[in-house]
Every structure is written in C-alpha cells, then in structure tokens.
Amino acid sequence: MSALLAETHQRLQDFPLSDHPMTKFSTGDNKSSSHVGDDYFLTSGDKIRFFFEEDAFSSTGNLTKPKHLAINKVGHYLHELSPGFRSATFTDLHTSIAKAVGFRDPRVLQSMVICKQPEIGGAVPPHQDSTFLYTNPPSAVGFWIALEDATVNNGCLSFARGTHRTAPVKSRFVRKLGGGTTFESVKGAQFPDNVTSGLKRISDGTNSATFSELPSAVDEAAETRNTADEEQYVIAEVKAGTLVIIHGNVRHKSERNLSGISRFIYTFHVIEGESEYDDKNWLQPPARGFSELYRKA
Ligand code: FE2
Numbered sequence: 242m243s244a245l246l247a248e249t250h251q252r253l254q255d256f257p258l259s260d261h262p263m264t265k266f267s268t269g270d271n272k273s274s275s276h277v278g279d280d281y282f283l284t285s286g287d288k289i290r291f292f293f294e295e296d297a298f299s300s301t302g303n304l305t306k307p308k309h310l311a312i313n314k315v316g317h318y319l320h321e322l323s324p325g326f327r328s329a330t331f332t333d334l335h336t337s338i339a340k341a342v343g344f345r346d347p348r349v350l351q352s353m354v355i356c357k358q359p360e361i362g363g364a365v366p367p368h369q370d371s372t373f374l375y376t377n378p379p380s381a382v383g384f385w386i387a388l389e390d391a392t393v394n395n396g397c398l399s400f401a402r403g404t405h406r407t408a409p410v411k412s413r414f415v416r417k418l419g420g421g422t423t424f425e426s427v428k429g430a431q432f433p434d435n436v437t438s439g440l441k442r443i444s445d446g447t448n449s450a451t452f453s454e455l456p457s458a459v460d461e462a463a464e465t466r467n468t469a470d471e472e473q474y475v476i477a478e479v480k481a482g483t484l485v486i487i488h489g490n491v492r493h494k495s496e497r498n499l500s501g502i503s504r505f506i507y508t509f510h511v512i513e514g515e516s517e518y519d520d521k522n523w524l525q526p527p528a529r530g531f532s533e534l535y536r537k538a
Contacts, residue, residue, distance in 0.1 A: 242386075242387075242388050242389075242481050242482050244325055245325060245326065245329055245354075245388055245507055246388050246389070246505060248323065248325045248326070249315065249354050249356075249388075249505060250309065252289070252291075252315060253291070253308070253309035253312055253315070253356075254309050256291050256308075258308060261281075261291065262279060262280075262281045263293065263302075263304075282523075283416070283422070283523060285316060285317050285318070286317050286318060286350075286351065286524045286525060286526070286527060287318045287321075287527040288317075288318055288322070289315060289316070289318060289319060289322050289323070290315070290316065290317070291312050291314075291315055292312065292313050292314050292315075292316070293311055293312060293313055294311055294312065294313040294356075294358055294361045294362065294363055295313075295363055296361040296363065297310075297311035297312075297313075297358075297361055305361075306358070306361065310358055310359070311358065311361070312356055312358070313355070313356060313357075313358070313362075313363060314353050314354060314355045314356060315353060315354045315356070316351060316352060316353030316354070317351040317352060317353055317524065318351075318352065318527075319352040319353065319354065319507075319509075320349050320352040320509050320532060321532060326352060326507065329386070329507065330349060330352060330384075330509050331349075331532075331534065331535075334484075335384060335534060336534060336535045338384075338486060339382075339511055339534050339535070340535075342382060342486070344380075344382075344511065344513055344534075345513065345514070345515055346513060346514030346515050346533070347511045347512075347513065347514065347533070347534035347535065348511065348512050348513075348514045348530075348531035348532060348533060348534065349509050349510070349511055349531060349532040349533075349534055350374060350510055350511070350512055350524060350526070350531040350532075351374070351509065351510050351524055352507070352508065352509035352510075353507075353508060353509075354388070354505060354506070354507050354508075355504075355505070355506050355508065356503060356504075356505055357395060357396045357495070357498045357503060357504035357505070357506070358498065358503055359395075359498065359500060359501045359502060359503050360498070360499060360500075360501065361498075362395070362396050362497060362498025362499075362503070362504065363497060364396070364494070364495060364496050364497045365494055365495045366494055367401070367472070367492050367493065367494040368492065368493070368494070369404075369408060369410055369489060369490050369491065369492055369493075370382075370383050370487060370489045370510065371410040371413075371433075371489030371490055372410060372412055372413055372414055372424075373413075373414045373523070374489070374510055374512060374522070374524065375410065375413040375414075375427065375429075375522060376512050376513060376516035376517060376518050377429030377430055377516060377517040377519075378429065378430035378432065378433050378434050378516055379410050379430060379431065379432060379433045379489050379490060379516075380433050380489065380512045380513035380516045381489035381510055381511070381512050382486060382487065382488060382489060382510065382511050382512075383485075383486070383487030383489070383508055383509075383510050384484065384485075384486060384487075384508060384509050384510070384511065385398070385484070385485040385486075385487055385506060385507075385508040386482075386483070386484050386485075386506060386507045386508065387479045387480065387481050387482065387483045387485070387504075387506050388481060388505040388506055388507055389481050389502075389503060389504055389505050389506075390478075390479070390480050390481050390504075391477075391478060391479050391483075391504050391506065392478050392504075393476055393478060393496075394498075394500045394502065395498045395500045395502045395503065395504040396495045396496050396497060396498035396504050397476065397477055397478045397479065397495060397504070398477045398479075398485065398493055398494070398495050399474040399475055399476045399477055399493065399494055399495070399496075400474065400475050400477055400491055400492070400493045401472035401473065401474055401475075401491065401492040401493065402473055402474075402475050404472065404490065404491050404492040405488035405489075405490045405491035406490075408490055408491070408492055409427075409431030409432060409490070410427055410431045410432070410489070410490060411426060411427055411431060412424045412425065412426055412427060413425060413426075413427050413521070413522075414522075414523055415521040415522065415523065416520075416521060416522070416523055422523050425521075429517070432490060433489065433490070433513075472492060474494065511534055512531070514531070514533070518531075
C-alpha cells in the first residue's frame with residue numbers, strides 16, 4: 242500500500258499542467274458531461290492521465306488547490322504502464338478470485354487510483370459498474386483496494402444490499418456518433434451468467450474456494466426490493482489494504498469527502514473475455530487487446 246501511495250503522490254507532483262486540457266472542467270453547469278465526453282478522457286484507455294475534482298476550480302475557472310490536491314483520479318492504464326501497479330494487479334490472489342467467481346478468460350480493461358481528496362472529494366452517485374463497462378452478457382467485476390482507511394468521514398463506499406441479484410443493467414454508457422458520450426438502454430442481457438452463479442456458489446459455501454471476507458449471506462428480502470426508493474445502503478468502512486470485490490450489477494455509491502483526510506484507493510476492473518464487447522463502449526481496447534489476468538490452460 243505504501244509503495245502504491247508513494248508512486249501516486251510522485252505522479253501527482255510530476256505530471257505537467259502545460260498540456261492538460263483544464264479548460265474542459267470550468268465550463269458552466271454541465272461540467273461532468275463535458276469532461277467525460279472529451280478526447281482526453283476517451284483516449285485514456287492506454288495512458289496514465291489525470292482527471293480533476295470538479296470542486297477544485299473557482300467560478301472563474303482557476304485551480305483553488307495545488308494540483309496534487311486537486312486530482313480526482315488517475316487512469317486508466319496503470320496496470321500496464323506502471324510496474325508497481327502491474328504487480329499489484331496480476332497476482333495469484335486475484336487470479337484465484339476470478340476463477341472462483343466463474344471467469345473463464347478474465348481481462349483487465351481499466352485501472353485507476355481514485356483520490357477522494359480532502360475537503361473537495363466528489364460524491365459518486367448510485368450506479369452499477371456494468372453500466373460503464375458493458376459486455377453482453379454483463380460480466381464486469383471491480384477489484385477495489387483501499388490504499389488508506391476508508392470511513393464515513395472521508396467518503397467510503399456503500400452498497401444497496403442484494404442488488405447484484407435484483408437490479409438489471411438497464412442502461413449503458415456509450416460513445417455518441419459525432420463525439421462525446423451518452424447513455425442508451427441495454428438491448429442485450431441485463432444480468433451476468435457465470436459471475437452470478439460463481440458468487441452464489443461462494444455464498445452457499447459450495448465452492449471449493451473460501452473467502453471469509455466476502456459477504457456470506459444473500460438477503461432474500463432484497464429479492465422484492467426493486468426500486469431505488471426502497472434500496473437500503475450498507476456502509477462499507479474498510480481499513481487500508483482491504484480488497485473489496487464489486488459485482489457489476491450491485492448498486493453502490495460514495496459520499497463527498499469534506500474531511501481533512503484523503504481516501505486513496507486503487508481499483509481495476511475485469512470482464513469476461515468470452516462475452517461480447519462492442520465498439521459502442523466509451524473505453525475501447527488497445528491494439529493488443531485487453532490484458533489477460535491469467536493465461537488459459
Ligand atoms: Fe463503481
């Protein structure tokens with residue numbers, strides 16, 4: 242954790258502002274959609290790039306913090322371009338977990354450090370990761386590693402219990418013709434096949450692998466809770482070093498960080514290489530394809 246933190250802090254010090262498209266972040270009310278649609282974002286899949294907190298700018302568009310305290314996240318190719326993050330990604334543990342939840346050909350398609358900076362760390366509204374990393378059928382699983390303690394004070398995750406089984410992936414984040422991004426309704430499968438059954442085997446105790454840290458029980462009452470209004474979010478405070486496995490269908494969120502303490506985490510996402518990944522997705526594979534988490538036998 243300390244090595245990954247040290248590398249991140251160094252990168253935040255070193256990246257130049259001179260060629261950064263900062264103006265993208267100071268344009269009126271629709272800041273987030275303009276930033277996610279721009280070229281700097283859309284072509285970041287095979288680069289290490291730096292994305293600002295929305296609240297790091299004054300009304301006139303100037304940074305209100307030193308740049309190393311103003312970055313929201315760093316992504317999305319740390320897992321290949323950084324030796325440190327590469328070795329933190331392609332591990333025996335992660336391979337075992339991917340096999341246990343049913344992956345046949347797990348591919349790492351993105352990675353990032355999310356900084357959740359002191360005082361200005363932005364909230365992440367409720368969402369499903371498969372909306373942003375859609376495959377048919379859905380297969381995205383997040384590997385989320387706390388580099389620092391994540392608490393209610395600095396914006397830890399919370400999860401809507403049971404929604405990995407009850408919440409279909411109804412919309413997906415896609416590239417728009419002519420530029421930018423938008424959401425469109427999912428026409429393919431809305432629940433995964435292999436990943437769901439793999440998680441169920443673990444929760445039933447019928448899988449040979451045992452991961453005592455995984456939530457052991459599936460809340461049967463959640464089967465009937467389908468609307469966002471009825472979702473009950475469970476706070477997930479974790480210590481630095483904790484690995485959290487996030488199902489692509491589970492609805493989750495995090496609050497703003499108004500505290501004086503940062504909440505750095507490293508996360509990478511895995512999809513099933515045998516699922517369909519089309520050219521609508523905002524993130525397109527590099528020339529060599531998405532990285533194999535492990536080689537098939
Ligand atoms: Fe997420």
